[in-house]
Amino acid sequence: MSDHNKDELLAEAVRLRVEGDPEQARERLLALTAAFPDAADVAYQTAWVHDVLGLESEAVPYYARSLQLPGLTEEERRGALLGLGSTYRVLGRYGQAVETLRRGVSEFPDDGAMRSFLAMALYNVDEHHEAMRILLRVVASTSTDPHVERYRPAIEHYASDLDATM
Structure with a gap:
């Protein structure tokens, strides 16, 4: 799978989350994460969809990975830091x-x-x-x-x- 396909598939998964189908978005993002384990943007969006679904414990490693890898935009980094911090708080950490x-x-x-x-x-x-x-x-x-x-x-x-x- 090429980076171009990754970007298209990622955009589609984000659209699904935004439009109210986070379960379908999660399935697609988990597949993308398996195919692109070093893609910070995929890890970030995977974390976000887990948060949306109330799966905070599962979101944490994706947020952490997204912040450790290069490639997040400034807005994505901002969102990942806020998302991870908020998720830790929800989990009592x-x-x-x-x-x-x-x-x-x-x-x-x-x-x-x-x-x-x-x-x-x-x-x-x-x-x-x-x-x-x-x-x-x-x-x-x-x-x-x-x-x-x-x-x-x-x-x-x-x-x-x-x-x-x-």
């Missing part, structure tokens, strides 16, 4: 979730979703202050709510030190 999501935030510091998932994992390891700090900064920097915008300086101030007074 909180330390690994924090480690993975910190790496994601380090690589993609402006990604509000990555920072939000990191905050959730930090909450799970009783790092409540850091979790709140991160979430407050996400809210302050991304909200278009006029009431949040009005109080943005105060929210940013308290994000730095929740015990501070103005």
Whole structure:
């Protein structure tokens, strides 16, 4: 099977997942993974479809493989880090979730979703202050709510030190 065929078959499997047929997508992705074990994009999409199906434990090795291999686009790498970190969290592997999501935030510091998932994992390891700090900064920097915008300086101030007074 050629790389051109791989790309076409991968696109078809992604389409199936997106259009609501993740079981069929999974079957195709598992076949692609067997044929192209060193293709980071195939490993990533295989992980993703397992997550969609609630098969988080089965998703982990595919996410890990996708991150170890060369070839992911920036968006795929971002998705793989977020997916792996979130999956670790769902599985109760909180330390690994924090480690993975910190790496994601380090690589993609402006990604509000990555920072939000990191905050959730930090909450799970009783790092409540850091979790709140991160979430407050996400809210302050991304909200278009006029009431949040009005109080943005105060929210940013308290994000730095929740015990501070103005």
